[in-house]
Amino acid sequence: xxxxxxxxxxxxxxxxxxxxxxxxxxxxxxxxxxxxxxxxxxxxxxxxxxxxxxxxxxxxxxxxxxxxxxxxxxxxxxxxxxxxxxxxxxxxxxxxxxxxxx
Numbered sequence: 428x429x430x431x432x433x434x435x436x437x438x439x440x441x442x443x444x445x446x447x448x449x450x451x452x453x454x455x456x457x458x459x460x461x462x463x464x465x466x467x468x469x470x471x472x473x474x475x476x477x478x479x480x481x482x483x484x485x486x487x488x489x490x491x492x493x494x495x496x497x498x499x500x501x502x503x504x505x506x507x508x509x510x511x512x513x514x515x516x517x518x519x520x521x522x523x524x525x526x527x528x529x
Contacts, residue, residue, distance in 0.1 A: 457484040479517025
């Protein structure tokens with residue numbers, strides 16, 4: 428993100444601010460994947476898988492934070508589990524799309 432900052436802004440960064448930008452970058456890319464899939468595809472397995480994949484990226488960032496950095500809090504685990512559950516749900520929905528209803 429240094430590309431969009433002044434020299435003073437680049438000099439003021441800290442390891443924590445870089446960590447926050449890492450999370451923000453993964454979250455933004457996740458929503459880009461999701462919105463692209465939703466805007467270009469009719470309801471399908473691909474759409475549900477894209478939504479599930481979008482939920483996995485914040486899960487990966489949160490897991491990395493908990494395992495590899497000093498900036499963690501047990502409350503992050505709740506958000507990570509929620510994103511992981513959403514991803515699992517999306518993949519389950521994708522498996523059911525196209526099946527005859529019972």
